[in-house]
Amino acid sequence: MSLNDLFDPDSIAVIGASKTPGKLGNDAMANAKEFDGPVYPVNPSGDGSVYGYDFVESVADTDADLALCCVPGPVTPEVIEECGEAGVGAAVVFAGGFAEAGGQGIELQADVQSIAEEYDIAVLGPNTAGHIIPHRHLFSSFVPGFDEIDSGDVAIAAQSGGVGVTATFQLDREGYGTAGMYGLGNRVNTDFDEVIPMLDDDSEVDAIALHIEGTDQIDSVIEAVEAASTPVVALKSGNEMEEFVQAHTAAPIQESERYERPFTNGGAVMADSLTELLDASRVLAQCPQADGPNVGLVTAQAGPGIMMADYLDERGVNFPELTEDTRERLDDILPGFTYDRNPVDTGRPMPEFGDVIDAVGRDDNVDIVLVYEIFEHSLGYPVEELEQLTADIDKPVVFTVAGPDAALSDDRDRMEDLGVATFDSPERGAYAASVLAETSR
Template identity: 85%
Template sequence: MSLTALFDPDSIAVIGASKTPGKLGNDAMANAKEFDGPVYPVNPSGEGAVYGYEFVDSVGDTDADLALCCVPGPATPEVIEECGAAGVGAAVVFAGGFAESGDRGRELQAQIRDTADEYDIAVLGPNTAGHIIPHRDLFSSFVPGFDEIESGDVAIAAQSGGVGVTATFQLDREGYGTAGMYGLGNRVNTDFDDVVPMLDEDPAAEAIALHIEGTNEIDAAIDAIDEADTPVAALKSGNRMAEFVEAHTAAPIQEYERYEQAFRDAGAVMADSLTELLDAGRVLAQCPQADGPNVGLVTAQAGPGIMMADSLQERGVTFPELTEETRERLDEILLGFTYDKNPVDTGRPMPEFGDVIDAVGRDDNVDIVLVYEIFEHSLGYPVEELERLTADIDKPVVFTVAGPDDALAEDRERLEELGVATFDTPERGAYAASVLAETSR
């Protein structure tokens, strides 16, 4: 089975397309119309056009290789059969009411699987919010607003469509797009072990973020992660309330421990929340890999710095002693009442704050540079110093910022362009640094 038609189709059929606002087939067309290729609204009852595309009676009247199935669950097996006869290579099944809903649903899902196997169709779902690939103008989803999501460098593969949608909008709200969002749903024949290798080959995906409730293909998923060159972060949910989980995506009930060590051994980072999952993806995508786990922490405010140090030490991250050369350089810059070991605290932002970061960043004992600073209009952030530093050293730099959004925007954007990952709370910055430490060579 090839996933090419799912990841890079030539044309799209929206089966069950509608001109009625609010209907699934209308919302799917609103997103699909952004595709830079033929889009066919399929509905034998449709008249005229929707979003400028003329209705057609059957998928057999199209040359589509990707079908978006906007029909009720009981009608889906027949639609998949029609797709197979028409030569469609991939289908997205939005409807629920399959294996997650009881015996009749399991029968319907088995019919879909058998037909898909017969015709070699890759099926995403059923029971999915679909998928989007912004850098290919592909928005195969019914979720309003997905057609406005920008391209980014973190790809999301989520068992839950709701989690995938939430993650996508969080990245968008924080100023980052996505390299793709894939809602796997009930995984009729497209599972994590199928999607991860495709994402690994996508040059837009610099990191892969996985949300997993449970899969029967866990060993294959572990192998896919292990073989991927692209860094992977994973969040395992559905560890309790078994009936609720089974009624969601028909996931097998598997304990967290079944995943944790195996995924870590395969090279993945395990996150404990959706925000951690996205932050791990971002820092892995943006920063060079660290050579070791040693963090040099520079703060302009001791309180947040102490919180970050606590968090990092709880995660087993080390703060190495700075070299004598670095200490001598810091002695020339800092006032006597500051803390200049490691962490290094300047007491407040100062004109030489960038020089302090530079000194710590160039220290041979430091593998990861972590900074906390509250914005001051008279100083801004040390962008020029960080530009020189990141050009000279191949170390990850994480900058935790605080201040008014409008004041931060320009400097923060420039820092991101330099490959400096930025976060807005002490906990998030510390977690990002711990991810880099965990994945260091």
């Protein structure tokens, strides 16, 4: 089975497309209409057009590679069979009521699975919110607003569509897009072990975020994580409440411990919350890998700096001594520092702050540069100095921002463009640095 038609289709059929606002088949069309290639709304009782696309009676009348199935669970096997006969290579099944519901749902899912196997169709779901790939203008989901999600460098593969949707909107709210969101749902034949290698091959994907509740394919998922050259971050959910978890995506109950050691040995990071999952993915996507775990911390305000130092210290992260050269340079830049060891604190923003970061960043003992500065209008952030520094050194730089949000956003964007990862609270900046230390060479 190939996932090609799921990830890079030439044309799309929306089966069960509808003109009625609020209906699944209308919401799916609202997103699918963004696609650059042909889009076919399929509905035998469809009349005229929807979003400018003429209804067709049957998927057999199309050359679609990918079918979005906006039909109730019980008719899904029949629809998948029609897709197979029409030469469709991939299908997204939104409906629930399959294995997660138990009883007849289990048989229904088995039917879908065997038909998909017969026709060699990659099925995403059932019981999924679908997937989006903004850089391909592919939004195969019923979630309103998804057509406005930008491209980004983090891809999300979520067992729960709800988690994938929440994560996507959280990235969007903070000004980031996604390199793809995949809701896996019941994983009839498209599981983490199929999706991870495909994301690893996509040059637009710079980090892979996984939300896992449980899968029978655990061994091949671990192999896929080990084999990936793209950074992987995973959040394991569903450690308790067995019945609730099974009623959700029909996942087997698996303790986090079954994933934790093999994943981290394979180079992946385990996150403890959705925000950690996204922040770890973002910093790994954005920054070069660190050569070692040693953090140089530069702060313009000691109080938040102390909080960050506490955070990193608790996680065993090292603040190396700075070299004699660096300390001499620091003394030249700014005699009478508030604190000139590591952390280096200037006590307040000042025109020399960029030079101070530069000095610490070029120190041979420092592998990871972590900065904290509250924005001041009159100074701005030291973007020019960071441009020079990041051009000269191949070290990750994390900049923790604070201050009036609207005022700092331009400088923040410019830093992001340089490959400086930015975070907006002390604990998030410190967490990002701890992830870089954990994944260093």
